[in-house]
Amino acid sequence: MFWSSVLLALRAIRRNLLRSFLTILGIVIGVGAVITMVTLGNGATQAVSEQIASLGSNLVIIRPGKRLGPGRDEAGSPNFKAADADAIVAQISALNAVAPVASKSVTVVYTAKNWSTTITGSTDAYFTTGNWRLAAGRLFTDAEQRAGKAVCVIGATVRKELFGEQMPVGDQLRIKNFACEVIGLLQSKGQSTMGMDQDDTIVMPLRTLQRRLTGTQDVNTLMVSVQDGANTDRIMADLRLLMRERRKIAANEDDNFSILDTRQIADAMTGTTKVLTMLLGAVAAVSLLVGGIGIMNIMLVSVTERTREIGIRLAIGALEREVLLQFLIEAVALAALGGIVGITLATLASVGLAALMQVPYVFDPSINLLSFLFSAAIGVIFGYFPARRAAQLDPIEALRHE
Numbered sequence: 001m002f003w004s005s006v007l008l009a010l011r012a013i014r015r016n017l018l019r020s021f022l023t024i025l026g027i028v029i030g031v032g033a034v035i036t037m038v039t040l041g042n043g044a045t046q047a048v049s050e051q052i053a054s055l056g057s058n059l060v061i062i063r064p065g066k067r068l069g070p071g072r073d074e075a076g077s078p079n080f081k082a083a084d085a086d087a088i089v090a091q092i093s094a095l096n097a098v099a100p101v102a103s104k105s106v107t108v109v110y111t112a113k114n115w116s117t118t119i120t121g122s123t124d125a126y127f128t129t130g131n132w133r134l135a136a137g138r139l140f141t142d143a144e145q146r147a148g149k150a151v152c153v154i155g156a157t158v159r160k161e162l163f164g165e166q167m168p169v170g171d172q173l174r175i176k177n178f179a180c181e182v183i184g185l186l187q188s189k190g191q192s193t194m195g196m197d198q199d200d201t202i203v204m205p206l207r208t209l210q211r212r213l214t215g216t217q218d219v220n221t222l223m224v225s226v227q228d229g230a231n232t233d234r235i236m237a238d239l240r241l242l243m244r245e246r247r248k249i250a251a252n253e254d255d256n257f258s259i260l261d262t263r264q265i266a267d268a269m270t271g272t273t274k275v276l277t278m279l280l281g282a283v284a285a286v287s288l289l290v291g292g293i294g295i296m297n298i299m300l301v302s303v304t305e306r307t308r309e310i311g312i313r314l315a316i317g318a319l320e321r322e323v324l325l326q327f328l329i330e331a332v333a334l335a336a337l338g339g340i341v342g343i344t345l346a347t348l349a350s351v352g353l354a355a356l357m358q359v360p361y362v363f364d365p366s367i368n369l370l371s372f373l374f375s376a377a378i379g380v381i382f383g384y385f386p387a388r389r390a391a392q393l394d395p396i397e398a399l400r401h402e
Helices: 002-015 017-055 083-091 126-129 144-148 156-163 206-214 231-246 262-305 307-315 318-355 366-389 396-402
Strands: 059-064 095-110 113-122 136-139 153-156 174-175 180-186 201-205 221-226 257-261
Touching: 002 136, 017 262, 017 318, 017 366, 059 231, 059 262, 083 095, 083 221, 083 231, 095 126, 095 206, 113 126, 113 156, 113 206, 126 221, 144 206, 153 174, 156 180, 156 201, 180 201, 201 206, 221 231, 231 257, 257 262, 262 318, 262 366, 318 366
Parallel strands: 113 201, 153 180
Antiparallel strands: 059 221, 059 257, 095 113, 095 174, 095 221, 136 180, 153 201, 174 180
C-alpha cells in the first residue's frame, strides 16, 4: 500500500513539472536563505575569534587612564615604566611573558622610498605576548636590548612598501636621523578586528626607541600573556593591586589605569555576531512558512482538479487512509525536494559569499539537517489538510464532479 501510494504521488508530481517547481520555490528560497545566513554568520564569528586571537594568547592589556578605546581618558594619568613590567614578572605567577610597550609614529626611508608607520619599542617578550612569528631573520639579543642598539624587526606591509619582493634582512632603514639595521621579518597577520593593519609596524628595542625617538623613559602599555589554564580573574585582581601599590593610589582613590582581558572583547564580539546570525536565520525562516502555505494552496487546487480521479479510486475499493497517504506523500516529497535543492544552492552561495566577504566557510551539518527536516515537516503540516479533504470526499459526489 505504501509503495503504491509513493508511485502515485511521484506520477502526479511528474505530470505537472512546472507547477511542482513553482510550488517548491518558496521552500528552496527559505531553506537556502536560512542555511546561507547561518553559515555566513558562523564564518564571521570564527573570523572575529581568529582576529582576537591574533592579538595575543590569553592576553591582558594594561593602559593608563580609566577607560580603553575611544574616549579613553589617558590625559593626566602617568605612564608606566619598564620597571613595572619587571615587578609583574617578579611578583605574579602563571605568566608566559610581560612586555613593556612604547610607540611612535614616524616616516621611514629606504633608498628613494619612504613610508609612514608606527615604531614599537619593546623587548623580546613582545613577540610572545602578541603571538608574532618570524618569517625570516632573528629577534633581539639581550646585549642589543641592554645597549639600545639600532636594530629592528619589520612587518609584512613595511617590507612590501619599502622593499617590494626583496629580502630586507641585513639592509638598513633611515629613521629620522639614524640608520637602523633590519634583523628580522614578521609573518603576516592581516587586519585586526578594528580594521587596522597589524603588519604595518616596525619593532625595535625599547631603550632604542626611548633614547632616539621619544626622549623619555615612559611606557604606555603593558602586555601580559597568561599561561593556559591559569585563573585570569585572579591574575587581573593581582595586577590591579600591584599597579595601585606601585602608582601610590590611596584606598579612597579610583584607579588611574585600565586592565582589559582580550577574552572579554572576544566574548562580546562573538556574542554579538551570534545574536545577529540567529536574528537573520529567524527572518529567513519566515519564508519557509510562506513556502508551506504555497504547498497547501497548490495541493488544494490539485485535490479540486483530481476530484473525479479520487472518486474512482474510492469507488473501486481504495481506503480513505490510502488516499490520505498518497496526497500526504506528494506534499512531503515536494517539500523534501525543495529542501534538497535549497541545501545545494545554499552551499554554493555560502562558499562564494564567504570568499567575497573574506570570512572562512564553516560547514555546519546540524543547520543543514535541521533545515531539511523542517522543510519535510512543513510538507506534513501543510499537506495534511488537503490530503484529509481528499480522503473524506464522497465517492458518489466525486464521480459526478466535472
